[in-house]
Amino acid sequence: MPNDLKVLDLCDVVLLNGPNLNLLGTREPDLYGTDTLHAIETKMMAKAKKVELKLECRQTNFEGELVTLIQQIRSSGAKFLIINAAAYTHTSIAIRDAISAVDVPFIEVHLSNIYNREQFRHHSYLSERAEAVICGFGAMGYDVALDYVIGKLKGSL
Numbered sequence: 001m002p003n004d005l006k007v008l009d010l011c012d013v014v015l016l017n018g019p020n021l022n023l024l025g026t027r028e029p030d031l032y033g034t035d036t037l038h039a040i041e042t043k044m045m046a047k048a049k050k051v052e053l054k055l056e057c058r059q060t061n062f063e064g065e066l067v068t069l070i071q072q073i074r075s076s077g078a079k080f081l082i083i084n085a086a087a088y089t090h091t092s093i094a095i096r097d098a099i100s101a102v103d104v105p106f107i108e109v110h111l112s113n114i115y116n117r118e119q120f121r122h123h124s125y126l127s128e129r130a131e132a133v134i135c136g137f138g139a140m141g142y143d144v145a146l147d148y149v150i151g152k153l154k155g156s157l
């Protein structure tokens with residue numbers, strides 16, 4: 001049963017996390033680390049706020065909800081997307097099409113190094129369209145992505 005997904009408010013940057021990332025902190029910590037998603041999002045929102053950018057964060061386990069959220073990026077006014085589509089990275093043409101439709105620059109993030117894992121994780125439907133891809137840095141990858149986005153939006157990059 002889909003959870004109640006809050007629509008995207010007006011914002012500058014959107015962070016989307018896909019299936020099972022709500023379990024960060026306890027999910028395979030050797031692979032994904034011990035930081036919870038709440039801790040990651042809280043830290044990122046504070047960092048964005050410091051430079052007067054509004055970051056909206058959403059996580060969902062449902063592919064269609066990710067598509068809907070991506071479609072809402074236009075009306076939210078966001079100028080950048082940071083996305084960890086998790087397993088849908090490797091399967092979802094719908095998510096790729098949604099990103100192409102809204103035509104928003106985006107950074108693809110993975111906590112683990114998807115290239116030193118199973119073969120089926122080596123292909124991403126998103127990377128070809130991404131402005132940058134970050135993987136293998138654990139939670140730090142989200143930080144790096146946000147630093148880059150801040151640099152872009154504030155004119156220092």
Ligand code: DQA
Nearest residue numbers: 020084086087110111112121
């Ligand atoms: C992941 C890598 C994916 O292959 C996997 O399905 C995930 C998480 C990562 O952050 O390392 O759920 O996107």
